[in-house]
Amino acid sequence: MATYVIGDIQGCYTELQQLLELVQFDPSQDVLWCTGDLVNRGPHSLEVLRFFKQLKERAVVVLGNHDLHLLAVAYGNEDYLHPQDTLLPILQAADGEELINWLCHRPVLHHDAQLGFTLIHAGLPPQWNLAQATQYAHELETTLRGSQCQTYFAHLYGDKPKQWSEELTGWERLRFITNCFTRLRYCSAEGKLALKNKRAPQLKNNTLPEDKPWFLWEHRASRDLRIVFGHWATLGYYADNGVYALDTGCVWGGALTALRLEDEQIFRISCSGACNPAEV
Template identity: 60%
Template sequence: MPTYAIGDVQGCYDDLRRLLDAIRYDPSTDILWSAGDIVNRGQQSLEVLRFFYDLKHQAVVVLGNHELHLLTVAYAFPERMRPGDTLTPILNAPDREELLTWLRHCPFLHHDHYLGFTLVHAGFPPQWDLLQACRCASELEDELRGQDYPLLLRHIYGDSPREWREDLTGWDRLRFISNCFTRIRYCTPNGELSMKNKGKPRLDHIYAANEERPWFMLPQRASQKLQIIFGHWSTLGFYADAKNGIYGMDSGCLWGGELTAMRLEDKQVFQVKCQRKRAPHKHS
């Protein structure tokens, strides 16, 4: 019963099916892990959402920023719909509420002790070990699954606070947690989130003492002993650093790159070249 982790699909259903054919996917036995951002920008978001929904317990989907955006447009701020969004078929679908309720109950973090992997959409702040990350994920999941979830969606956006403190409370605490799981890419050397930089990191670069760097390259991060699978960073591309337990799965399918899967049992990587769906401009 192999388990495959898949990078950001973003509504590219045909490419997803070609990748599943390449790995000889068997829905009766195989498990799929999605690093989030299964919807939006590609033209087949509804098909992708229904595909993962129908898999039930044969799939794990962690929430990404585009899933939160979909839920926000649906339940809190319809005016947040952007010109490049492809969410209207989901919002108008007859099974809309069934699909969106399922999405609200997806996790922000998934850890499999047996396989030894942790799955998130974006990353960890340097202050969190696995226990802290699981606690924070549970806090945010409880709010999104509760009756007052529209209120959460109205307050979850923003770039502050930038630094984790255990005494954070209220919307500041939940916003920070959400930004880590769904938006983080870079941090400052002292561990603050740097939310504006989305560019390609210099992985072979020796960073200056005051220079921001990818969240997984901070030497003091408390999650160093984990094997972390994440998406979200198309300019990074597929990135495997087995020594440090870091696996970036977003290989830019939406922008004409590849869609990537990794079999967790032996770390074998599978890729299909994707059709260019959009001209590259902003990678988020």
């Protein structure tokens, strides 16, 4: 049995199947993880959702920002739709409601103690250890699966608050938690989020500005974990400092990447695309 983690797919179903053929994925024995963003911008989001749903317990998917965007639209926020979105086939599908319900029950953090890996979509602020991150993830997941789900999506978007405090309550607390798990790239040493910055970091520069990639803060409470994440197409593949970044920009003309956890071997399938991920 092997466990494969795939970076952001974003509707690239053809490349997903090519990658699974390359690694000889066997759904009767192997397990497939994904860093989130199953959907949007690519041409076959509906097929990607159907594929992962039918894998049942052989699949582990954490929610990304594009997945939450789909859920927000599905829960009545049509004004959130962008011209670049490719979500209508899901919303209009006969099994669309079933797929939305399945997606809404995915976690935002998955930790496998036996394998020694933690799966998220974007990042963790320096102050959160695994126990805290697990607690805050549970708060968000409980809301997504509860009676306040629709109201949550009405309050989803926004960059504030920028810094964590245990005193945060209500929608501000949930928005900060959401932004960390699904949007974080850069932050300050104190955990102040810099959500507007999507550029690739200068990783060889030791004199970085006040905001660094979240995983480069030496004092971060999650530094003892092995964390797999996506979300950062301009960063590309990165494996150092206890993290593995797997979003290699498939939908933007890059590649779709898989990591086999048992031996940390990388597999990759090239993809044709038309957009610049820095503009997303």
